[in-house]
Amino acid sequence: MPTFNPVKPGEKIDLSKLDPADSSFFEEGKKEGKKQLTKLTEKLEILQELFYAHGKHRLLIVLQAMDTGGKDGVIRHVFEGVNPQGVSVANFKVPTPEELSHDYLWRIHKQTPSAGEIVIFNRSHYEDVLVVRVKNMVDKHVWSRRFDQINAFEKMLSEEGTIILKFFLHISKDEQKQRLQERLDDPSKHWKFNPGDLKDRALWDEYMHAYEDVLSRTSTAWAPWYIIPSDRKWLRSLIIADILVKTLEGLNMTLPDRTEELSHITIE
Amino acid sequence: MPTFNPVKPGEKIDLSKLDPADSSFFEEGKKEGKKQLTKLTEKLEILQELFYAHGKHRLLIVLQAMDTGGKDGVIRHVFEGVNPQGVSVANFKVPTPEELSHDYLWRIHKQTPSAGEIVIFNRSHYEDVLVVRVKNMVDKHVWSRRFDQINAFEKMLSEEGTIILKFFLHISKDEQKQRLQERLDDPSKHWKFNPGDLKDRALWDEYMHAYEDVLSRTSTAWAPWYIIPSDRKWLRSLIIADILVKTLEGLNMTLPDRTEELSHITIE
Numbered sequence: 001m002p003t004f005n006p007v008k009p010g011e012k013i014d015l016s017k018l019d020p021a022d023s024s025f026f027e028e029g030k031k032e033g034k035k036q037l038t039k040l041t042e043k044l045e046i047l048q049e050l051f052y053a054h055g056k057h058r059l060l061i062v063l064q065a066m067d068t069g070g071k072d073g074v075i076r077h078v079f080e081g082v083n084p085q086g087v088s089v090a091n092f093k094v095p096t097p098e099e100l101s102h103d104y105l106w107r108i109h110k111q112t113p114s115a116g117e118i119v120i121f122n123r124s125h126y127e128d129v130l131v132v133r134v135k136n137m138v139d140k141h142v143w144s145r146r147f148d149q150i151n152a153f154e155k156m157l158s159e160e161g162t163i164i165l166k167f168f169l170h171i172s173k174d175e176q177k178q179r180l181q182e183r184l185d186d187p188s189k190h191w192k193f194n195p196g197d198l199k200d201r202a203l204w205d206e207y208m209h210a211y212e213d214v215l216s217r218t219s220t221a222w223a224p225w226y227i228i229p230s231d232r233k234w235l236r237s238l239i240i241a242d243i244l245v246k247t248l249e250g251l252n253m254t255l256p257d258r259t260e261e262l263s264h265i266t267i268e
Numbered sequence: 269m270p271t272f273n274p275v276k277p278g279e280k281i282d283l284s285k286l287d288p289a290d291s292s293f294f295e296e297g298k299k300e301g302k303k304q305l306t307k308l309t310e311k312l313e314i315l316q317e318l319f320y321a322h323g324k325h326r327l328l329i330v331l332q333a334m335d336t337g338g339k340d341g342v343i344r345h346v347f348e349g350v351n352p353q354g355v356s357v358a359n360f361k362v363p364t365p366e367e368l369s370h371d372y373l374w375r376i377h378k379q380t381p382s383a384g385e386i387v388i389f390n391r392s393h394y395e396d397v398l399v400v401r402v403k404n405m406v407d408k409h410v411w412s413r414r415f416d417q418i419n420a421f422e423k424m425l426s427e428e429g430t431i432i433l434k435f436f437l438h439i440s441k442d443e444q445k446q447r448l449q450e451r452l453d454d455p456s457k458h459w460k461f462n463p464g465d466l467k468d469r470a471l472w473d474e475y476m477h478a479y480e481d482v483l484s485r486t487s488t489a490w491a492p493w494y495i496i497p498s499d500r501k502w503l504r505s506l507i508i509a510d511i512l513v514k515t516l517e518g519l520n521m522t523l524p525d526r527t528e529e530l531s532h533i534t535i536e
Contacts, residue, residue: 058370101382102326103428109377114369145427152420159413160371 006224021231040241045081047248052086054253055116058162065169067197068179092123104128147217158222169230274492289499308509313349315516320354322521323384326430333437335465336447360391372396415485426490437498
């Protein structure tokens with residue numbers, strides 16, 4: 001598969017010009033795509049085990065999207081085969097009073113991965129320049145300086161040994177409508193329906209604008225943003241799996257050779 | 269008392285030119301100094317209560333010094349009257365394996381103060397550019413970029429509402445000798461004597477050089493370093509208490525006026 005490129009630092013982003021159903025990355029269709037995805041998740045399983053055993057790097061994956069964008073789906077379909085030991089998901093919901101009494105990166109930093117660990121952020125510190133901005137929860141002078149703060153924070157993490165990959169799951173407003181309707185129509189999906197999502201939907205354009213700023217200002221060499229066309233679920237998962245596999249393979253991890261050391265051991 | 273000034277950002281520091289017994293800040297002698305200290309700690313008690321009730325700011329105090337420099341003494345003598353609710357001390361010793369498996373700021377960030385809280389760091393993230401540097405625990409390219417990381421981290425804390433004051437307790441090598449000898453001579457102080465301290469003492473010049481870089485490179489408008497002449501214990505505590513009181517008074521905190529609201533309440 002070709003390489004899927006991240007946003008270039010500072011690149012102007014117009015999300016309305018990027019087709020959420022774009023399939024140019026993989027044109028062989030859904031059936032073949034799902035086959036490839038299975039192959040990639042099998043590779044990922046092996047690579048994650050190596051990552052854990054190797055124990056030198058940390059991997060932080062940030063997932064951001066509008067509601068129904070597919071964050072849960074990515075976690076399920078890309079990571080399903082992976083050993084839960086060494087992989088964890090951090091969900092960032094509305095901050096608790098304790099979290100609110102600290103700076104917004106406090107709860108984030110706590111959940112960053114340790115050596116050999118992969119942590120997936122289901123929402124993240126980016127909410128502090130997205131929902132917080134769109135809903136005017138803090139003044140502009142407060143959220144606007146957070147771009148630099150976030151870049152500095154992620155740079156430190158990166159310099160100290162954390163690999164960071166950030167995925168924006170880009171869906172169309174029509175696709176969201178359809179997915180929300182499915183949740184309404186199917187009683188087994190009712191638990192997923194949150195009337196509050198409709199309020200965010202009404203602010204769609206404001207969110208897109210806020211996302212454009214995030215993508216343009218916080219995609220860096222050390223923590224790139226990938227805009228994933230996500231109207232097709234299989235394609236979205238396929239692209240992400242491919243980026244993950246390529247990133248992990250690029251680490252050229254090998255297990256320490258302990259043959260010599262262990263050859264002297266006799267178990268009585 | 270006159271204002272005790274912090275290190276100017278970027279100012280070249282030669283610690284050998286700064287007298288640890290300098291008493292020019294307060295020339296009325298020990299007896300009068302102790303009287304003043306009592307007055308200041310009484311003020312501090314009231315100000316801390318107001319700080320807690322006000323609940324808008326956070327205060328982070330960083331204490332760094334060579335062994336016997338007086339970090340414990342400052343905590344005891346400056347904060348003794350203060351309500352432990354709302355004030356806590358974070359001790360940073362040799363990192364645990366869990367702490368080591370994260371970036372060096374991970375354990376630090378976790379312990380930063382919440383709203384209305386004062387946290388005193390007894391040692392801090394600065395050890396990661398001091399002992400770690402002097403003892404070659406990481407490569408130079410790793411520790412040298414930490415100055416920028418630390419400045420960015422503290423800037424974020426400050427912009428998000430944390431007041432940061434950093435105190436380097438400056439003692440002479442002779443004074444340390446005397447204090448270590450006291451610990452050896454007095455069985456009731458034996459518990460404080462750690463033979464490892466002698467290894468650090470042997471590296472005195474290397475530590476002074478590392479401290480000079482820290483003071484010069486990480487004293488910022490948002491997180492200033494104060495070099496406290498600390499050979500005289502009472503003077504050291506007096507200067508720090510004075511800086512704290514002036515900082516807290518400068519916040520112009522007032523309690524919310526609830527007279528109107530509460531006037532309608534009848535307790536049956």
